[in-house]
Amino acid sequence: MGNWIVNHWFSAVVLFAWLGLNIFLFTYYFLIYEKGKSFAYTRFILGSALAWARGSAACLNFNCLLILLPVCRNLLSFLRGTFSCCRRSVRKQLDHNIAFHKLLGYTIALMTAIHTIAHLFNVERFYNAAISKNTTLEGMLSSIDDDWVNPVRSEKQTQLYICFTTIAGVTGVVITLALILMITSSTEFIRRCYFEVFWYTHHLFVIFFAGLLIHGVGRIVRGQTPDSMEHNDYESCHDKFTTWKVKHGGSSDDDDDDDDDDECLMPSFQGNEPMTWKWILAPIILYVFERLLRFYRSQQKVVVIKTVSHPSKVLEIQMKKRGFKMEVGQYIFINCPLISTLEWHPFTLTSAPEEDFFSVHIRSAGDWTDRLIQVFKDQDQKTPCLKVDGPFGTASEDVFKYDVSILVGAGIGITPFASILKSIWYKFQREDERLKTKKIYLYWICRETGAFAWFADLLHSLEQEMTSSGKDGFLNYRLFLTSWDSSIAGHAIINFDVETDAVTGLKQKTCYGRPIWENEFSQVSDAHPRSTVGVFLCGPQALGKSLQQCCHQFSSMDPRKVQFYFNKENF
Template sequence: MGNWVVTHWFSVLFLSALAWARASARCLNFNSMLILLPVCRNLLSFLRGSCSFCRRTLRKQLDHNLTFHKLVAYMICLHTAIHIIAHLFNFERYSRSRQATDGCLASILSNLSHQEKEGDSWLNPIQSPNMTVEYVTFTSIAGLTGVIITIALVLMVTSAMEFIRRSYFEVFWYTHHIFIIYFVGLGIHGIGGMVRGQTEESLDESHPHKCAEFFEKWGDPDSHCKRPQFEGLPAESWKWILTPSILYIFERILRFYRSRQKVVITKVVMYPSKVLELQMNKRGFSMEVGQYIFVNCPLISCLEWHPFTLTSAPEEDFFSIHIRAAGDWTESLIRAFEQQHSPVPRIEVDGPFGTVSEDVFQYEVAMLVGAGIGVTPFASILKSIWYKFRNADHSLKTQKDGLKQKTFFGRPMWDNEFSTIATAHPKSVVGVFLCGPQTLARSLRKCCQRYSSLNPRKVQFYFNKENF
């Protein structure tokens, strides 16, 4: 059935509102298909490993998975708003056409009822002048699932705001899992057949191109045009989201399997400023520098998983993380390990997963910038470098200040730092790695652009930021 035929009769009732509703629905389906892919972390790790010999710019796109996830979410919100507004106009025109008594085409189409074809030949879901828009909204599959989808989307988006995500991670974590309701609702949204099209048999007898102008004679014995028959269009949303949903289900099964493997805590170290170090072992665990894991403590919550960067080196016979008290969950975890006469809490681990720091040894020169607890990804890198050079016969260029006490520097003068590196390595590719706040990221990104030479054979700075 052609889209033009579907749209023609509805355009009589809705004017251009149907086109807006259907166009935004297609965009919603497309973006809903994409939204799960950036959070399939095992898939991204596989692609990262497969692209190890690809161009650097191609591999770097995998590091923007969360940015892409957010952009797709914004597009879903935009097209949801367009879809809702368009259908508000549609329902208002549904009601107006049903109540019209002037014998116009819209009135006749709205009065086509189930009597023409057992139970299914209507075009306007408002079958009675006394039937309200609210009643149709909450009693039809399309209307009810639309309300549920919208509520789920609003809750997920509002709880994903940076302030809530950082200060109340539990709210973000639990609320984000109602995406299941969103996808189930989206999959069955079109089953009710609210948008309808003319049947194939009816097209032969009453094609809109030939019979739309003779609507007053529909059904007359001497008329060549009979009343058009309509049927609900098949649902399409489930076709868009089926494949990514299956991929995500396999992703979660793999995560669940790996998280159930036993983790042995070999050492617990408490540092000042409420920082906890956990050294662990796990069968079959293999890591690279800069990777991270998800950690769960069933004693605190069976459902909460928090990401932590690995601070150990691949050369060590254990893997470790450093946890700073920065919220309810981390504070509860530290308190649990501080209780000396209690059993060590059980820890579950999922991962490791790749980050931009994995590529640190792919650059001729690396510049590592960590702010606060953001130094943890680079602890793994520095340890690995130490192991690589421990038994090797290399001369290293080391800067020493000769002081017996640790030196605390102020905020670096980034222009001076970049200028010094550019002068010392005039023909090198420099990788700049950051784990820190957005304000610092903006400054470093501008410096990378400013000090990169237009000549590709001279110094080039590539900015890389950790994203969790």
């Protein structure tokens, strides 16, 4: 438990604060509508379903206020730079933006279900009250015309009629359908296999928020007016409904004096002021500015200066753009109008901030990437036009803020670390003494030997630079090949005594199989007993769970001993 606290104590505080605010809002508004005197007559018709609908609506407003913020990438990049002087526990929260966005989405779905079910009960009870006779309190309340409490005015206004003709009903249906489509298309399977479906469907959020802004304009949920409560208190008047009198306009003070104190006037009601827009307008405006900024930057000219086709269907694209500034480990979004004018896909930058260009390595991993690689192959004479948005910050920006860093990449997941290693190479060349990091461990896990090709040159350059600068021990890298045939194994055995590796040509020999992470973390822990170790992963969730478990296992609560901090790329 103590080791878990080292990595997640601040996340737990944030989560409990969010959960506490949800519980408070739900309880506060639930009690207003369940116990409040102004809603006594409304509650008599609807029962507790009214309170359930309004309590869940308050939570919906709160979570809809938050859900756009984690996807405001420029805002997150700004905050990451602003918090650069803060403790790493605070900065790490920005790396959980997608997870928090998903949590908010699921919470909105849950509260929408509660809100919708409660209002379906309300519509049914409104209808039953409307067809009741005036000899019942429900029927008497439903007969009020001007300052009504029951939106159902006749038997012809059936439940379906209310749901599909009122502002609240129509927008509620639209909002719910949009939410269902967004949630279902966000599943892991859809996002990985049919990204375009996810991308297009997720933009239904525009319809969702538009419907949300006007959902409460109809003011269907109504409470008793303060003036009416003075002449008709529920506790003393609800059982005298057969003797209620209608208050005539223009009555004088003398007329009021003649009224019997025991007589009750017909109650009047007013709709609640719409509140949702007050919750969500500010984040909507912020998100609009975010998109405008991203649109402006995406329209700036991008010059493709070089493309290189690497083995394993990897395409390297080197580009230039006016005013482009980056940090290590950041990522950009790329759009190719020849393929689609609307689709934007994220790619980690593989260039270093010290270089006068920026680059990405794109592996064939789906329809869009396949077509992009093919477009560059076919366009020998004229380079295809690309649009670029970014760069945006990631967890890897903090790699130099730790005493020791462990970098773990799986397949093309090595790309953010290419930027880091290149930056280290430049720092060594100019003998930058401000580098806090004293040791870097790099693990690259691949299925095939061809994947090592494009990265081997960079590692070879680093080997030479560190040897010449007397820092041989700064970088410890290990390459793991998880899939091989008998010819590769035989070749490795034959060349076992050769100084360089048979697969990569590097001094470090390639390992066959997968790392035993407990052993790796134990060795690092023993070698750096009083250090803060940053563990950075760009790879699958299963690998992330293993690394995170090791971080918990080998971290100490004592700040004077080794502590492992887990960081994962999310975009």
